Amino acid sequence: MAKSLTKTKIIQITSGRGPAECCWVVAQVLKLFLEAAKLKTIEYSILQRETGVENGTLQSATVQISGTNLTTFLSKWLGTIQWIGVSAYRPKHKRKNWFIGIYEIEQIYGSDIADKDILYQATRSSGPGGQHVNKVSSAIRATHKPTNTQVLVMDSRSQHQNKKLAKIRLIEKVNQTQTKRLKSSIKNQWENHLNIKRGQPTKVFKGSDFKIQKKDKTFKKERGKLKTELQKQLKLK
Structure with missing residues (x-):
């Protein structure tokens, strides 16, 4: 049996152009979403909050979630949420x-860096250290190929040690770049979501206690109509 892979997604909950009530x-x-995620053993971290x-x-609030079966979990949340109540x-x-x-939120690229995505190049160190430093290609330039992010490390005379440091620093730099891009992406996509669609809400909550309004699954009215129609048809026969 195939093991489910852990995935990461970024979710934004927004009031759009809505007033204080929507905020x-x-x-x-947000509270209910995080509680539901916790019950499904989904890890989360709040990336951003815009206070009302x-x-x-x-x-608005932006949350990063990680776990398995995220698509199934999110299918019950993504879309329009309606609250029925007095302000x-x-x-x-x-x-x-x-x-x-x-x-x-559409992610630009993942925060994990695979070794195949890193290009290492040995180069001569520069700076203090005499002729020996200039002659030995111990410095390492590491490039993250998907984003063309680069770091140059020449801390040690050991090329192997510099390579290890280069990977650590490259990951840090890529993550910093990702955070900046993510904030920009969040802002841009939030602006696209300013006008909330009001039709066919994914979930409906009601009252000051914010209880979910469950859909009637008994089909009592439908069964009653069918029963009446059947009785009419039997009488005609």
Whole structure:
């Protein structure tokens, strides 16, 4: 039996252009999302929070999750989330339906670096150390081929030691670059999600206690209609 692979995804929960009520919903949904992830033994870390105007509210939150079967887990969350309730900030407001969105952020590249993606080049060291340093090609230039990120290490006279240090520093530099790009990507994609779609919500919550509104799976009304139609047909015969 094939073993499930651990994957990493980045999820954004956003109120879009929504008011304080939607920001309150984002904060509530974030708590429930993390609780659900924990129950499924999915690891998570919060990458970013944009606080709302009111205390305890969030304009958006970005979460990185890692685990198996993430697609199945996310299928129950991604999309539009609806909350039905009275505003705590504007109790007399007529609106009772509030919407937020949960989206997957497109990742530019993974944080793990495979050895096959690193190009090592030996080069002569420069700087203090005399003629011996200049003659021996002990320095190492390491290049991450997918991103063309480079580091040059000449700390040691040992080429092997410099190669080990080069990989460590290259990973750090690639991750720093990834973080910058990720923040830019989050900002750009958040702007694309400002207008939340209100039709066919993935989940619906209700009331100040934020309980999920479960869909009626008994089909009682449908069965009643079918039963009535069947009785009519039997009478006609």
